[in-house]
Amino acid sequence: MINSILILVKSEFFDIFSFRLEYKRVKLVEITKLYELMEKFIKDQVLDKVLAFLPKTISDKKLDEIYSFLEKKYPLGEDPWGLSLKKSKLAMKYSYPLFKHYFKVRVIGKEKIENKPYMIVSNHTGQIAIDGMLVTGAFILDLPEPRIVRAMVERFVGTIPFFGSFAMANGAVLGDRANCYHLLKRGESILVFPEGVQGVAKSTSDYYKLQNFTSGFFRMCLKTGTDILPIAVIGAEEFYPFVYQAKSLARKLGLPALPLTPFFPLLGPLGIMPLPSPVDIIIGDPYPIPKDLSPDAPDKLIAEHVNKIENTIRKLIADGRKNRRKFWGSLLLPEKIISGESKKNGK
């Protein structure tokens, strides 16, 4: 075999440099064997190792199981809000490596979720609302009984070409009272971020600080008798460790927010690539909706409950940061934020 390799190398050499056609002497059988060996070597030693290194996507069998469960709820495969099971399935298949291997999403406390609709209330972080997509993915991929949570999105989302229809096909819904009411009445779970744009569009100095909650979600729960599921998303702030929110410039440009990072807008679309910060989604104890309170109760009575939910999420964030997986990007955060974390860690 070595001889044949030498002959081949030699023949190649002479073919190129001296145009002597010595390869004629190499028998065809030997070359075939050589190719077989090379193929085996590439497959065993190179390809398998490269494939083992690359993140794996979800198996078709597992994905089929999840979506056959969901098809029972959406027999037509679509719903009036634009959900498309076919597109959602494709999106989950291709985003799975990102979800599991890049952001390494973990769901903690999923046993607290019962088989009933919830108003899922979360903190909002990560500048470009990736947290919403990760929560949606987690509720499809990580729950024993998968469900498509309907994330309430801002009005401008539907106007964005491609992304608007992609978001709607994956369960996002225009944040509107009528939509919310009809969805809850149909037994859907809704994901809301009561901090709004103020929550997601924070400068680094405000990371992990919960912004004031609006109370609309609570009134809607009272109206529909839906329990609240508080959750906290930890890790999304580190997607972009240095951010300055150019608020006045955003106002002038008519944009909801304008985050400036060391790479955005300098590197264009490449600059919005988030760091691979591991994300934990922590599920809190469900907050039962009071039966004796009217949806039209004065703000003071509603605020009492909203504050309780806000504090629950604040506590979930603090606990989540204590048990956070190590990530080098956290070290890039300003000292104030890290020390805040350290104090909470009791270090």
Added chain:
Amino acid sequence: MENSQVKSILIIGMAGGLAKITGGLLLKEYPNAQILGVDSRYADMFVKDSRLKFQRMRYTRSNFEKLFRNNVFDVVIHLGRISHSNANPRAHLAQRLDLNLMGTGRILELSLHFNIKKIIILSTFHVYGAFPDNPIFVKEDSLLRASIKYPELRDVVEMDQMATNWMWKYQHQMETIVLRPCNIIGPQIRNSMTQFLTTKYVPVPIDYNPMLQFIHEFDMAKSLVHCISHVPTGIYNVATNESISLREAKKAVAVPFINVPVFLIEQTAKLINKTFWSFPNYLIDYLKYPCVLSNSELNKYLPPHFFKYSIREALELIKID
């Protein structure tokens, strides 16, 4: 109104496909009623029955008044709105304003004057407009915003508003029903949406995929007939419980189409609309944003399983045609 009380029915816009089906259903539902259909167009009546007559006339002219004087109508069904698909929408705005507004005004006046018991007016869901902030399930009391962006829809919106104003003002003298159906499709219907769905190689937005509602022409005609005896004065959206995305609808009709970004469709429509394409500009918004109707009001008066055709069946039927 009891079935037996209905002796004579006037259908305006009889040359249209929907009116012909409605006429046929009325003959069956009201065996003692005489039906007269009028239209400015020639109508080839496919239902041959001595109780169903047709007269060709413009309903803005004086002989239309004669019709009311010489007959005693119990019910008037106004299906004579000129749609935008028949010609270049801008060129015929004046004609549409004249017929849709002046004509409807005249029909309402005559109906009141000659003590018509019930009038049913067919409006359209286009009056709501397709907007990115439309809630899913637009209710009847939602704002009619269509003409804000597209002035060519002014006639449709104003006709609807005139009818609803009339309805409240004269509710004690005459029963008035305004129906706002979703996209009506069927082998007899030649509206813009049916043309869009059935034409080969039409550009379909690649970057938007709104949910749409369709009702089969037979179900729509059934609703019109049902309104005479079972539905009280009011405004009602007409739609089935189902909806389908635009791309799925195109696939269901099984005609090849071209994927194009919306901004290119807009430009193409502007370029070729004047010559050989009659696709109204405003309809592009309905291919971008949803306008899904709530049918809860009308459903209160419909028996269970009233609609015979599902969306996919309705689409299948225009495919066969």
